[in-house]
Structures are given as structure tokens and as C-alpha cells.
Amino acid sequence: MTTSEVISLVQAIIWPTFALIVVFVFRRSLIKLLSAVEKRIDSGAEVTSTWVTFGAVPSNLKSPEGNAPVTDSHLALIHSSWRYPKKDAEYKRPMYTFHVVIQATDEVLDRIESVKYSLHPSYPNPIQIVTDRKSRFKLKELAWGESSVRAEIKIKEQEQTIKLSRYINLTQSGPRI
Structure with missing residues (x-):
């Protein structure tokens, strides 16, 4: 395997691994955000999450x-x-x-x-x-x-x-x- 192939392989592995780590670390906040989105869609009421607020009707x-x-x-x-x-x-x-x-x-x-x-x-x-x-x-x-x-x-x-x-x-x- 050449050096450029090794670098390409490492790059292909690093970003998905980094994304999985971020999802794991922030999983509670992400679950809260997704729950807020679901509640907003179902109820039409204003819902606030850690990073975003969904407006009311x-x-x-x-x-x-x-x-x-x-x-x-x-x-x-x-x-x-x-x-x-x-x-x-x-x-x-x-x-x-x-x-x-x-x-x-x-x-x-x-x-x-x-x-x-x-x-x-x-x-x-x-x-x-x-x-x-x-x-x-x-x-x-x-x-x-x-x-x-x-x-x-x-x-x-x-x-x-x-x-x-x-x-x-x-x-x-x-x-x-």
C-alpha cells in the first residue's frame, strides 16, 4: 500500500469516527433536539431546546x-x-x-x-x-x-x-x- 493510499484510508476513517464521537458525546442534547422537533410538529406549540426554539402557530x-x-x-x-x-x-x-x-x-x-x-x-x-x-x-x-x-x-x-x-x-x- 502506498503512502497516499494510507493517507486516503485514514482520511476516510477519521471523519466518520469523529462524527460518531460527536454524536456520542452530545447524544443527550441531540435526543432533546429531536424530541423538541417531534413535539413541535405534533402539537403546533412553541418548543425550546438547547440550541433552537421552534415557534408556535x-x-x-x-x-x-x-x-x-x-x-x-x-x-x-x-x-x-x-x-x-x-x-x-x-x-x-x-x-x-x-x-x-x-x-x-x-x-x-x-x-x-x-x-x-x-x-x-x-x-x-x-x-x-x-x-x-x-x-x-x-x-x-x-x-x-x-x-x-x-x-x-x-x-x-x-x-x-x-x-x-x-x-x-x-x-x-x-x-x-
Whole structure:
């Protein structure tokens, strides 16, 4: 074996070994961090870990002042998901249900005319328009895999629509929204 081959071998071994040592030394903090991420995803509440804080579902969204237009800073797209085993046999795989709603003040929600949701093209009905203000323009769907949902929000008496998107992760038992 040549010297350069020995050096390459040592380099190939050192970084993974170093990474394993770091993981071992900081395992408690890493477990705490991963637990915080899991709790945040499952609950939607603010979770603090050693190195990072995961924010709560937006509750500090403001209404536009006066007759100012509604913008994406006045709205948020939030979701929750949970296992839905009643549909497993029908679809021959583990199924989940997810709900997506618009988070905003009542004044902003009152100004929304409709929300056009765009799902992955594999859905039988990938474009869905929701006009139900009382439900916060809720979209209800089944899923077997994670994907993104896009929302185009039409505001009454406002030409420009607002576009938001949300990555839909699937959890075992998310909160009902």
C-alpha cells in the first residue's frame, strides 16, 4: 500500500469516527433536539431546546390598517394530520388525513372570497376551491405520503391574489384544527 493510499484510508476513517464521537458525546442534547422537533410538529406549540426554539402557530398576525390591502404577512397556512386506519384496507397502505386552514384575524378572514388549493397531481381532484369562511377555508384530504399544498387566496375587492404554500408532513396524532 502506498503512502497516499494510507493517507486516503485514514482520511476516510477519521471523519466518520469523529462524527460518531460527536454524536456520542452530545447524544443527550441531540435526543432533546429531536424530541423538541417531534413535539413541535405534533402539537403546533412553541418548543425550546438547547440550541433552537421552534415557534408556535402564528397567533400574532395583524389586520391591515384601514383600507390597506391584505398581504401574505396577514395570513398563514397551517395544517395538522393524523393516522386514519379506517381507510388502510381500501387503499392497501397506511393512510392519514390532513386538514389545512387559513390562520388570520377575523377581519382578514372576513375579507377572503375563496381559497384555491392545489394538491399533488396524483390526487383525483388536485384543484379544490373552498369558500366556507366559518371553517377558516378548511381543506380536508386523505394522504399516504408527504407533499406540498399551495393556496391562492382571493381577497374581496382586491385584484392581486395571495399565494401561500405548506409542506404537509404526516403525523400519528396531530391536533384537530
